[in-house]
Amino acid sequence: MSQGRLEQLRSELDSVNLQLLELLSERARLAQEIGQEKQKQGVPNFDPVREKKMLDALVEHNHGPFDNETVRHLFKQIFQASLKLQQVDHKKHLLVSRKKKKEDTLIQLGDTVIGGGTPVMIAGPCSVESYEQVRQVAKALKEAGITVMRGGAFKPRTSPYDFQGLGVEGLKILKEVASEFGLKTISEIVDPAHIELACDYIDVIQIGARNMQNFELLKAAGDVKTPVLLKRGLAATIDEFVHAAEYIVSRGNTQVMLIERGIRTYEKATRNTLDISAVPILKQETHLPVLVDVTHSTGRKDILAPCARAALAAGADGVMVEVHPDPATALSDAAQQLNIPEFQDFLDNVRKSGLLPAHSLV
Numbered sequence: 465m466s467q468g469r470l471e472q473l474r475s476e477l478d479s480v481n482l483q484l485l486e487l488l489s490e491r492a493r494l495a496q497e498i499g500q501e502k503q504k505q506g507v508p509n510f511d512p513v514r515e516k517k518m519l520d521a522l523v524e525h526n527h528g529p530f531d532n533e534t535v536r537h538l539f540k541q542i543f544q545a546s547l548k549l550q551q552v553d554h555k556k557h558l559l560v561s562r563k564k565k566k567e568d569t570l571i572q573l574g575d576t577v578i579g580g581g582t583p584v585m586i587a588g589p590c591s592v593e594s595y596e597q598v599r600q601v602a603k604a605l606k607e608a609g610i611t612v613m614r615g616g617a618f619k620p621r622t623s624p625y626d627f628q629g630l631g632v633e634g635l636k637i638l639k640e641v642a643s644e645f646g647l648k649t650i651s652e653i654v655d656p657a658h659i660e661l662a663c664d665y666i667d668v669i670q671i672g673a674r675n676m677q678n679f680e681l682l683k684a685a686g687d688v689k690t691p692v693l694l695k696r697g698l699a700a701t702i703d704e705f706v707h708a709a710e711y712i713v714s715r716g717n718t719q720v721m722l723i724e725r726g727i728r729t730y731e732k733a734t735r736n737t738l739d740i741s742a743v744p745i746l747k748q749e750t751h752l753p754v755l756v757d758v759t760h761s762t763g764r765k766d767i768l769a770p771c772a773r774a775a776l777a778a779g780a781d782g783v784m785v786e787v788h789p790d791p792a793t794a795l796s797d798a799a800q801q802l803n804i805p806e807f808q809d810f811l812d813n814v815r816k817s818g819l820l821p822a823h824s825l826v
């Protein structure tokens with residue numbers, strides 16, 4: 465083949481490439497429009513029957529030189545790329561998406577704002593066990609300048625024989641103690657039927673890791689105005705986590721915070737694996753406040769402070785930690801809760817990093 469002929473064929477190929485690109489782009493735009501139409505009608509983007517029909521029709525028209533399998537393979541790639549495009553488009557339309565709303569969602573709890581650029585520390589016992597136990601913690605929190613207290617009244621336990629929490633009695637204790645010390649409270653609700661009642665007692669409804677995809681609970685939490693702290697599921701992907709939040713927001717409750725609490729991996733050195741990378745991803749992809757639970761993620765008191773600093777350095781809007789006046793006798797999570805002096809050391813340590821505001825006594 466002469467050099468001239470090769471050059472000519474190459475230039476023809478270049479031009480076919482450009483035509484192909486134009487056609488592929490045209491096809492992609494059509495697929496996007498189809499995706500939008502499907503979304504309006506509430507039908508799924510991927511339609512395997514339609515895909516099969518398109519592939520069969522292409523093979524019928526195939527006269528080589530590619531064999532039918534190659535044609536199928538090539539077009540499947542094109543279909544897949546279009547589907548991806550539709551999914552990205554779809555994500556943009558999620559109410560929790562940063563693309564849908566640029567400004568950060570702020571959660572106002574009295575004078576405390578979560579998500580506004582000043583990180584918060586949330587602390588309290590794993591379970592509400594008694595009035596006196598909660599009061600001791602609340603007093604220490606108040607003195608340390610902490611404004612939001614956690615405490616579980618309904619406990620989702622692995623074993624039915626373990627302490628299940630004090631239930632509504634526990635919510636009452638939280639309310640009474642919180643009003644004495646001027647604190648805001650967070651407590652987990654596990655039953656959709658308790659959501660409305662919970663709003664009378666607590667300031668934030670926690671939805672626990674085990675219930676992240678309890679859709680009826682998510683919907684019930686979406687129907688009230690009380691802020692919700694949604695925990696990441698034990699084995700939930702970030703995408704599933706974001707969609708769980710969407711369930712709440714789509715019902716009208718825009719006051720949602722996300723909390724990374726560690727995920728299941730093969731690692732045994734910690735109770736779960738703290739996925740720090742989830743923090744910047746969730747901050748980028750959503751406009752919701754993002755917190756990190758250092759207690760349930762690590763399950764180890766000796767690394768709480770560096771993990772809290774890492775969370776804040778990664779952009780978390782707050783950290784949650786468990787504190788108990790006498791962890792050895794705690795009815796749940798005895799091994800991982802800090803006692804009050806340990807909590808004070810932990811707080812000092814994190815504050816010294818400059819990542820958490822110092823306690824001002826004003």
Ligand code: PEP
Pocket residue numbers: 590616620652671672673674695725757760
């Ligand atoms: C809790 O915070 O009390 C709790 C049970 O945590 P998780 O749902 O993350 O396991």
Ligand code: MN
Pocket residue numbers: 590591760786796797
């Ligand atoms: Mn706990």
